[in-house]
Amino acid sequence: MAGTKTLESTRLAIEGGPRAKTTPYGAGKRFGKEELAQLREALEQNTLFYFKGKKVRAFTEKFASMIGAPHCVATSSGTAAIHVALSTLGVGVGDEVITSPLTDMGTVIGILFQNAIPIFADVEPHTYNLDPGAVERAVTPRTKAIVAVHLAGNPCDMDALLFLSQKYSVPIIEDCAQAFGTLYRGRKAGTLGVLGCFSTNDFKHISTGDGGLIVTAHKALAGRAFEITDKNYYRQGEHAGKSPRFLAPNYRMTELQGAVGLAQLDRLGTVCRRRNELGDRLSLLISGTEGVQPHEITPGGVCTYFNYMARIETGRFKGGLDGFIGALNAEGVPAWRHYPKTLYEADLFANRTIYHESPFPLEGTGRSYSYPKGLCPVAEEITGSSFSLPVSEFFTDRDIEETAQAVRKVAQALLR
Numbered sequence: 001m002a003g004t005k006t007l008e009s010t011r012l013a014i015e016g017g018p019r020a021k022t023t024p025y026g027a028g029k030r031f032g033k034e035e036l037a038q039l040r041e042a043l044e045q046n047t048l049f050y051f052k053g054k055k056v057r058a059f060t061e062k063f064a065s066m067i068g069a070p071h072c073v074a075t076s077s078g079t080a081a082i083h084v085a086l087s088t089l090g091v092g093v094g095d096e097v098i099t100s101p102l103t104d105m106g107t108v109i110g111i112l113f114q115n116a117i118p119i120f121a122d123v124e125p126h127t128y129n130l131d132p133g134a135v136e137r138a139v140t141p142r143t144k145a146i147v148a149v150h151l152a153g154n155p156c157d158m159d160a161l162l163f164l165s166q167k168y169s170v171p172i173i174e175d176c177a178q179a180f181g182t183l184y185r186g187r188k189a190g191t192l193g194v195l196g197c198f199s200t201n202d203f204k205h206i207s208t209g210d211g212g213l214i215v216t217a218h219k220a221l222a223g224r225a226f227e228i229t230d231k232n233y234y235r236q237g238e239h240a241g242k243s244p245r246f247l248a249p250n251y252r253m254t255e256l257q258g259a260v261g262l263a264q265l266d267r268l269g270t271v272c273r274r275r276n277e278l279g280d281r282l283s284l285l286i287s288g289t290e291g292v293q294p295h296e297i298t299p300g301g302v303c304t305y306f307n308y309m310a311r312i313e314t315g316r317f318k319g320g321l322d323g324f325i326g327a328l329n330a331e332g333v334p335a336w337r338h339y340p341k342t343l344y345e346a347d348l349f350a351n352r353t354i355y356h357e358s359p360f361p362l363e364g365t366g367r368s369y370s371y372p373k374g375l376c377p378v379a380e381e382i383t384g385s386s387f388s389l390p391v392s393e394f395f396t397d398r399d400i401e402e403t404a405q406a407v408r409k410v411a412q413a414l415l416r
């Protein structure tokens with residue numbers, strides 16, 4: 001009888017067996033009376049304009065002090081933060097910006113809006129972050145910046161990237177949209193490059209609905225970023241009263257977002273600590289599972305797991321990646337393909353329709369750019385062999401144990 005029980009519990013849920021995940025995942029409230037109190041204060045100011053009110057300013061000052069950066073500028077989104085950072089560094093028509101092909105569109109939207117060209121460098125197979133060797137091979141005299149994405153809260157190999165930054169005099173913008181609380185050799189992500197960009201959209205570690213933050217150690221860059229975020233209306237400083245010297249968008253954050261952000265920052269430490277704990281525990285519990293490669297953390301890194309991304313040796317499993325994910329879903333684990341394609345396989349690149357019918361700036365700046373299949377072979381392999389597992393600060397230890405159990409069970413059952 002004991003034998004049949006064992007058999008029964010290893011039978012996949014997708015084949016009618018019992019689910020590995022027996023209880024619902026932990027959930028909780030992200031917003032409470034602290035956010036409400038801040039929102040009330042914001043409204044009672046009788047203005048929601050950042051330059052008149054106190055909330056956005058307090059939000060940026062508090063974040064700056066938490067991360068240990070002298071300056072911080074708020075924006076309307078993470079995409080906006082990166083766009084402003086690029087313009088702050090003078091990235092413009094025909095400039096090349098090296099970045100990762102495994103990321104959110106928000107990483108490259110600003111590059112294209114500046115009429116600059118995203119140059120995709122390949123990534124490392126298990127950290128999923130920029131491979132410094134590939135970055136170096138992508139450097140040309142036109143390279144104006146590198147956008148280093150700390151994917152899923154796992155830091156890039158920053159020693160190597162900062163070495164290249166020095167060697168070629170190309171500044172690094174850190175895309176920290178998924179990397180609140182991330183550490184690299186004891187230093188905080190966002191303070192390693194020239195400018196660090198964060199997102200507070202509703203999916204990120206903390207939420208203001210939408211929003212973004214730029215941190216920097218350089219006063220002049222902070223001043224420029226502040227101006228570019230607000231149409232190059234010079235509300236203060238050396239250019240006060242002058243007319244816009246070049247094109248800048250309106251990416252202002254409102255006092256309502258600032259107010260919520262201020263309260264959210266008090267939760268950030270706990271959120272990051274717990275996510276780090278749960279993600280690292282998941283790695284420990286699934287390591288050694290045949291055919292499954294856990295999310296590898298960069299040496300010297302502390303990861304705050306925006307999500308958890310694992311890879312499988314697809315050829316070794318019946319049903320391949322989709323079969324594996326389908327079986328996990330049936331076990332009660334909401335695994336998904338986070339990056340089903342590299343960024344350069346998106347339609348706007350594949351069809352060369354950046355500005356509706358126009359391929360500009362891939363054509364028309366003196367050089368022609370294209371993104372053929374095989375451009376970043378490691379990234380392409382990852383898209384076909386990786387899946388994400390959810391991580392939330394509200395998960396219990398049991399949630400992680402049952403998730404790991406499901407991964408091991410599915411791997412064992414589907415292994416050829």
Ligand SMILES: *Cc1c(COP(=O)(O)O)cnc(C)c1O
Nearest residue numbers: 077078079104106107177199201
């Ligand atoms: C979320 C995200 C962005 C964009 O942030 P938004 O606030 O949604 O504009 C950029 N890069 C990465 C890696 C992201 O995850």
